[in-house]
Amino acid sequence: EVQLVESGGDLVQPGGSLRLSCAASGFTFSTYDIHWVRQATGKGLEWVSAIGTAGDTYYQGSVKGRFTISRENAKNSVHLQMDSLRAEDTAVYFCAKGAVGAGALSLVDSWGQGTLVTVSS
Amino acid sequence: QSVLTQPPSASGTPGQRVTISCSGSSSNIGNNYVYWYQQLPGTAPKLLISKNNQRPSGVPARFSGSKSGTSASLAISGLRSEDEADYYCAAWDDSLRGRGVFGGGTKLTVL
Numbered sequence: 001e002v003q004l005v006e007s008g009g010d011l012v013q014p015g016g017s018l019r020l021s022c023a024a025s026g027f028t029f030s031t032y033d034i035h036w037v038r039q040a041t042g043k044g045l046e047w048v049s050a051i052g053t054a055g056d057t058y059y060q061g062s063v064k065g066r067f068t069i070s071r072e073n074a075k076n077s078v079h080l081q082m083d084s085l086r087a088e089d090t091a092v093y094f095c096a097k098g099a100v101g102a103g104a105l106s107l108v109d110s111w112g113q114g115t116l117v118t119v120s121s
Numbered sequence: 122q123s124v125l126t127q128p129p130s131a132s133g134t135p136g137q138r139v140t141i142s143c144s145g146s147s148s149n150i151g152n153n154y155v156y157w158y159q160q161l162p163g164t165a166p167k168l169l170i171s172k173n174n175q176r177p178s179g180v181p182a183r184f185s186g187s188k189s190g191t192s193a194s195l196a197i198s199g200l201r202s203e204d205e206a207d208y209y210c211a212a213w214d215d216s217l218r219g220r221g222v223f224g225g226g227t228k229l230t231v232l
Contacts, residue, residue: 035221037166044123045158045166045209047221058219099156099171107156107211107221109177111165 002026002110004095009115012085020080020115022095029076033098035108036069036080038091038117048093051078053103063089085119092116124149125210127224134232138198141227143210145191149222153213155193157186160207160226169208170195197229205231 008020022034036048049069050058057069068081078095093115096108126144133139143155157170168177170186173193185196197204210224 037221037223044207044226045160045211045223047211047223050221058221060220061217094165099154099168105219106154106172106213109156109168109171111167113165 002097004097004110004112006093006095006112006115009093009117011118011120013121014085014087014119016085016119017081017083018085018117020082020093020095020117022078022080022112024076024078024095024097027097030073032101033105034071034078035096035098036078037094037096037108037111038089039094039114040088040091043091046091049080050098050105052105053101058105082117085117087119090117090119123225124214124222125212125224127208127210127227129225130228130230132230132232133197133200135200135202137200138196139200139229140197141195141208141210141229143193143195143224145193145212145222147191148216149191149212149214150188150193151191152215155186155188156211157184157193157195158209158211160209162206166209200231202231205229 005023035050051069066084095112097110099109100106154172158166160166173188174186214222
């Protein structure tokens with residue numbers, strides 16, 4: 001069974017930093033792209049970032065230059081380093097597994113439960 | 122403004138068939154798989170339809186997906202009260218070096 005467990009969400013001041021982690025199990029981690037998707041309270045889903053099997057990275061425009069995604073295949077984990085945080089980054093952040101794998105980027109088929117990031121003074 | 126366009130709301134009575142549309146462009150729906158998700162309040166999204174029209178195990182046959190050109194749709198037949206939820210379409214987009222894109226979501230109400 002695929003499991004994705006996010007951690008690291010917290011309350012942080014504007015301009016601050018936070019590092020989210022996603023621990024994966026139940027599938028061959030190194031062969032799938034992993035994504036972060038966020039959802040502000042009462043709003044829709046918003047794709048944030050993804051990392052491919054070769055370590056190629058992708059970002060949504062509003063986080064480019066501020067967020068950095070990375071993966072550790074030996075530990076079946078993905079991280080999202082978030083710097084220069086803004087109030088509009090406040091959301092639940094979900095980790096999710098790519099649906100196709102083998103180097104092909106696609107949207108996702110499994111989701112974690114999410115971790116809450118609040119950016120406020 | 123979402124890259125993929127969905128109606129903000131839809132409704133139907135129990136037993137009815139409801140469809141939710143999702144409109145995109147050649148860089149996303151036109152050239153990549155479409156995925157549909159169901160989200161109940163306070164829970165993580167759940168995959169309903171994968172790769173345009175494939176139902177994961179455990180998803181009832183009442184749910185079906187289709188794609189034509191740069192548009193896709195989700196159909197729910199034999200509507201049930203427990204289908205009341207938010208529904209999102211999504212796809213990979215090949216523009217801007219590659220990114221994921223979602224629709225704005227459709228709130229389905231079972232009357």
